[in-house]
Amino acid sequence: MFDKVLIANRGEIALRIQRACKELGVATVAVHSTADADAMHVRLADESVCIGAAPAKDSYLNIPQIVAACEITGADAVHPGYGFLAENARFAEILEEHDITFIGPSAEHVRLMGNKIEAKDTARKLGIPVVPGSDGPVTDLKQAKRLAREIGYPVLVKAAAGGGGRGMKVAPTETELEVAISTARSESKAAFGDDTLYLEKYLMKPRHIEVQVLADGLGNAIHLGERDCSLQRRHQKLWEEAPSPALNQSERETIGATVAKAMQDLRYRGVGTVEFLYEGGEFFFIEMNTRLQVEHTVTEMITGLDLVIEQIRIAAGAPLSLRQEDIRFNGHAIECRINAENARTFRPSPGTITHFHTPGGLGVRVDSGAYAGYTIPPYYDSLIAKLIVHARTRNECLMRLKRALGEFVVDGVETTIPLFISLIGEPDIVDGNYDIHWLEKHLAEG
C-alpha cells in the first residue's frame, strides 16, 4: 500500500478521497490554489501545498507544480479525482516517469477512450452494442452523404476528440448535412485542436444509462450495476439514480455481464464507466469514462462498497477482492447535485454561505466541502454538496429525499435545492418516466 497520496483536486471529491485514504491508513497531501487556502480539503489533509493562482490552468491543471508538490512531500501516488487532470493520459505518463503511481487506468486506456472513434471501435470489437454510424472518420461531403443515407436520417455529427456534447450537430435531412459538418468541424477545431468527425444515427428520446465497472488489470473485472443519469441540463447532470427505473432485472444482468466481459478482455484496470443511450429496449454504447465519476456515490449506496478504497487498492497492485457473485444490490439511491446556482436560470451564484445545515438520519449522506462562513470562489464548478439518499424501494427513497431536502439549509447563495423539491412532486419523476430531454422541456414549460 502507498505511504502518502497526493490528491490533485478540490472540493467535495478531495474530501471523499481523503476519507478513503484515512481508512486505509495512508497519509494525505492536499494541493490548492491561492483562492482555496481556506477550503475544507486543505484543513483536513495531513499536509498541504499551494500550487498556484486561482485559475485552474495555473494550479489544478499545472502538471509541473503538482509533480513538484509530490517530490517536496514524498507522496508516492496521486489521485486525480474527476475533472481537471483525471483523463489526461500525458499526466499519467509523466507521473510514472517520476515513479509516482497514477491512481487510475493505464495511460494507454485513458488515451484510447479519449478518442471517441477509437473508443467506439474498441467497444464494438469487444462485443458491446454501439450506435449505428460511420465506423471511422468523415473525410468529405460525398462520403458523408453516402454514409448518412446508409445510416438513415436524422444523423448526428460528432467530434472524435469530443465528449460532453461539445462539437455535436444534428442533421435532420441531407439538406442540413453540409452545414452540420462544417459547423461541427470549426467548433471541434476551436475547442480541441482536432477537427476529426464521425457520424451516428441520431436517437430522438434516449435515456442515459451508464454501467460502473471495477477491474484489476490482471484480467478480473466485475460490474456494479447501472446508473440512470438522464436528468440533466446542457450536459450538466443534476439527478442520478441507481438502479435505473427503466430496466428490468434481465436487461440489467445482460448489459452488466457484457460490459464486465469486455473490460476483462481489454485488461482494463481501475474504476470505469461505460456510457449508453437506451431507447426502445436497446443499449447503444457512446463513450467510456476512465475516471471516478461524481455520481459514483449512488452505486456505493446500493452495493455497500467504497469505490475509492477499491480504486486505491487496485492502483497499489492488489487483485480484485470481490467476484461478481459477491456483489449484492440493495434498495435504491438518488443523488441530487446541490449547486450554487439559481434554480431556474442556473446562473452561478458565488458568494459567502452564511448558514449551512445539512440533513441527516437513516439513509442520508451529504458529501460536501462547504461550511458556514465559506466563500465559494467564482473560478471553479458550482457544486457545493451532493445529497445522496438510500432506501429499500424507489418510493421510500423519494419520500426520504423530500424530507432531506426540506432539512437542508444553505443561506447566502442561491442553490438548486428548490428545483429538486419541485421535481419530487412531478408525476413523471415519481413514475421514473423521463428521458435526456425531460428536464429541459420541463424547465421551458415552467
Ligand code: MV4
Ligand atoms: C447522442 C444523442 C443522440 N443520438 N448520440 C451528448 C454528449 C455525449 N456524451 C453524447 N451525447 C449524445 N449523443 C446519438 N447517436 C444524444 C446525446 C445527448 C445526451 C446524451 C447523454 C446525456 C445527455 C444528453 C443531452 C443531449 C444530447
